[in-house]
Amino acid sequence: DTGVSQDPRHKITKRGQNVTFRCDPISEHNRLYWYRQTLGQGPEFLTYFQNEAQLEKSRLLSDRFSAERPKGSFSTLEIQRTEQGDSAMYLCASSLPDSNQPQHFGDGTRLSIL
Amino acid sequence: GQQLNQSPQSMFIQEGEDVSMNCTSSSIFNTWLWYKQDPGEGPVLLIALYKAGELTSNGRLTAQFGITRKDSFLNISASIPSDVGIYFCAGHRGNTPLVFGKGTRLSVIA
Numbered sequence: 001d002t003g004v005s006q007d008p009r010h011k012i013t014k015r016g017q018n019v020t021f022r023c024d025p026i027s028e029h030n031r032l033y034w035y036r037q038t039l040g041q042g043p044e045f046l047t048y049f050q051n052e053a054q055l056e057k058s059r060l061l062s063d064r065f066s067a068e069r070p071k072g073s074f075s076t077l078e079i080q081r082t083e084q085g086d087s088a089m090y091l092c093a094s095s096l097p098d099s100n101q102p103q104h105f106g107d108g109t110r111l112s113i114l
Numbered sequence: 115g116q117q118l119n120q121s122p123q124s125m126f127i128q129e130g131e132d133v134s135m136n137c138t139s140s141s142i143f144n145t146w147l148w149y150k151q152d153p154g155e156g157p158v159l160l161i162a163l164y165k166a167g168e169l170t171s172n173g174r175l176t177a178q179f180g181i182t183r184k185d186s187f188l189n190i191s192a193s194i195p196s197d198v199g200i201y202f203c204a205g206h207r208g209n210t211p212l213v214f215g216k217g218t219r220l221s222v223i224a
Contacts, residue, residue, distance in 0.1 A: 004156070033212075042120075042202050042214030043157065056211065091156055099209045100164055102147055105156035 002026075004106035006092050012112045013082060020078045021109045025094030032075050033103060034067055035091040036060065043091050043105075049075060050097060079111075087113045120203050120215030127193055128223050135218040136187040137203030146179050146186040147204045147212070157202055161188070193222050 005024040013019055025032045031050050035043035046065070047057045051072035061067075064083075069075040079086055089110050093103035120137045127133055137146070145164055149157035161172050163179035163186060170177055176189045186205070190197055200217040 006156075040216065042118075042204070042216050043212075044214070045211035048211070056209075058211065093156075099206075100145055102145075102159050102162045103212060104159060105149075107154070107156045110154075 004092055004094050004104055006090075006106040006109050008109055009107065010110045010112075012114065014114050015082055015084060017082055018078065018080045019082060019111060020076050021090055021092075021111075022074060022076050023092030023094075023106060024074045025092070026104060028096070029094035029104075030072070030097040031095045031101075031103075032069055033093040033095075034075070034077050035093065035105075037089040037091055037108070038087075046077075082111075082113050084113050087111055118203055118205060118213055118215040120218055122218055123216070124219040124221070126221045126223060129193060129195060131193055133190040133193055133197070133220060134187060135201060135203075136185060137205070137215050138185045139205055139213070140184070142183040142207060143205035144183065144207050145205060146177070148175075148177050148186070148188045149202045149204060151200045151202060151217070160201075190220075193220075195222050195224055198222050 007022045033048040034046040037043045046061050049069040064080045067077045089108040091108045093105045095101040095103045118139050148160045151157045161177040166183050168179040174191045202217045203215040204212050206212045
């Protein structure tokens with residue numbers, strides 16, 4: 001069990017650029033979640049997948065954000081035309097498919113917008 | 115987005131003291147989770163609770179799922195320096211998204 005892996009760990013980019021983050025879940029976990037965490041706050045839900053199907057999206061996920069999980073394994077989160085307010089830690093978590101199964105988190109990608 | 119009410123926001127304690135923190139929600143949950151987060155890392159699961167009234171321990175940590183299903187608490191006994199960090203409660207009901215508190219920042223003075 002190698003845990004949830006996220007790449008890159010840090011990303012610094014200029015406002016207006018596009019960025020893409022990758023998450024590799026724990027291998028037997030069907031569910032994959034994306035969260036955003038800002039300073040002094042808890043993680044806030046963005047979206048989740050069961051296998052390759054994106055089942056729910058938060059209102060926080062504006063149309064500049066898109067997430068994919070094409071083969072039901074790793075996932076990518078893309079932010080287009082980044083804005084200052086997008087600066088945050090983006091966390092990925094995975095779990096077994098039962099809704100009672102706890103989510104296990106990766107170490108996140110810290111995004112800084114200049 | 116919705117968040118849970120977690121208290122206290124921060125605590126400064128002496129090494130060896132016991133710690134208690136709690137979390138309340140306006141909604142009923144059927145799962146409560148407690149996580150610890152160190153700087154620059156993701157949250158690490160400490161304890162998961164699935165039944166109202168359930169009391170679960172993990173070493174020096176004990177957590178309870180409140181009878182009303184709207185609250186939970188976490189106790190840490192005999193604190194040590196490595197307990198320093200931010201503790202988050204989280205809960206959900208059925209397939210609804212996991213909702214987190216704002217965290218309790220724990221500092222331990224040796």
